[in-house]
Amino acid sequence: MGSKIVHKLIIEKPISFLAIGIASHEKIFVVSNELNRIFNINLDRLQTIDHIKSDTHKKFNAYSFNSDENGFLYSVLSNQGSEGVLIDNYRTLDYFFIISGESQPTADNCYITKMKESKLFLAVSFLDTSKEKKQFQEIVSQLWS
Numbered sequence: 001m002g003s004k005i006v007h008k009l010i011i012e013k014p015i016s017f018l019a020i021g022i023a024s025h026e027k028i029f030v031v032s033n034e035l036n037r038i039f040n041i042n043l044d045r046l047q048t049i050d051h052i053k054s055d056t057h058k059k060f061n062a063y064s065f066n067s068d069e070n071g072f073l074y075s076v077l078s079n080q081g082s083e084g085v086l087i088d089n090y091r092t093l094d095y096f097f098i099i100s101g102e103s104q105p106t107a108d109n110c111y112i113t114k115m116k117e118s119k120l121f122l123a124v125s126f127l128d129t130s131k132e133k134k135q136f137q138e139i140v141s142q143l144w145s
Helices: 028-039 109-116 133-144
Strands: 016-023 049-053 056-060 062-066 073-078 095-101 123-126
Touching (some): 016 109, 073 133
Antiparallel strands (some): 016 095, 016 123
């Protein structure tokens, strides 16, 4: 009698996220300190985020904070690395501020309003990530792992 083959299908629900682009001349640790001050969070340095594309392995700096209060993970990532940019379509941006969680973070204008008050940020805006959804989802998955 032949053996039975069992196939398991594992469906992972994508993590909801909101992305804000930041243009700034400051280093990432200065940007993370400013976001800590503005939003009363505590972003800490992470290991670098790995991005593998076309046989090139790129590493990007990241800071992150997991809030027990609302279940969101707040992260700031550098878009500029030694090997190029993290996401090509946003090469004019220096950083991504990503708010992610199981529930959908709302695109509340208070994020932008508070960030625009800072003299450290030259420009901030919500990002339409629909074209780069897969890339952003891979990044968010790395942040949560």
